Amino acid sequence: MSDIGFQLIDWSEVGEGTFWLLLTIALYVVARRLQQKSGGNPLVNSVLVAALPIMALLYFFDVPVSHYALGGFWLLWLLGPATVALAVPLYINFSHVRAAWRPMALALVAGSVVAVVSSIVIGHMLGASIETVRSLAPKTVTTPIAMGIAREIGGIPELTAAFVIFTGIIGAVSAAFLFRLVGIKDERARGFAFGVAAGGIGTARAFQESMLTGTFAGVGMTLNGIITAIVLPLLWLYFA
């Protein structure tokens, strides 16, 4: 009661935050092992494998998410600088962008417009609430950027994060089949579509096909994030 400086830090919160932080890291390490053992199966996604046990713990022990957030906050904060780091692979692979800028620009517009418009239209038609629709709209964008977009357009960033992860898994699992269906063999086209439609998880899957496919996926993912982040909030302001 007397020492105000000491009271500013709630030590019980520090302890609990540290516990959740360490648990998250430990589960992530296990999840990565499992994913490597599975041969990179996109269904064994390390976000899912690490998040589900934590969600179960919170649920069964009736712990509010705000308690988990005491530890999770630090990882979420790191997401900011990590997103900025996307500029590095984009710069390194810029020769690919220059060599194929026209198909990239057109595929980027087509992929992101179809992703955004179709999710708004389908979600709305099936009667989803406006918060859900706003959270669905940026779902093909890589998670950290998508969460920022959701915040800008009045969606729920946490919901968007989950949608991005499931979109990535769906895209990573189904894209090879879809490409066969419409006869896409060009590795650059496959990779770019992987990145634009399935973000980071799609990019990881694309690297399993070949280096070239993976590189194009990474470029597609980053460009899609940048373009959607600039265009979607403006569109939303215009129509809303």
Added chain:
Amino acid sequence: MAGGRPSARRIGSWVLGFVVLVLCLELGNLVAWGAGLPVPGTVIGILILLAGLFALRRVPDAVNDVSLYLLGHLNLLYVPAGVGVMGYLALVARDFWPIVVTLFVSTFLATIAAALTFRWAAGKRS
């Protein structure tokens, strides 16, 4: 060279690289806020770092190492975001089927649209 020297230098280099990323991010946030842009500051941060790399015409080792490390462990950083859904279970339960259908159909359509457009545009030029 002393045994501890290279690792100390390496840590210094990591800190430097990390500081560069954080500076780009904060500058991006500042620009987004100052100009009243409805664009996430992270995206402007990417553009600032990209512009810096083009100006330098190379990626400094410090920035390269810490960037590739962070990008290699992005999934760890997504876990708290995923867990955050727990706060919105009622909404997810209410909109469950619209969400599931939208995720599948929209992802299929976007994949096909991007791949077909790329092939069409790449084929036209040659």
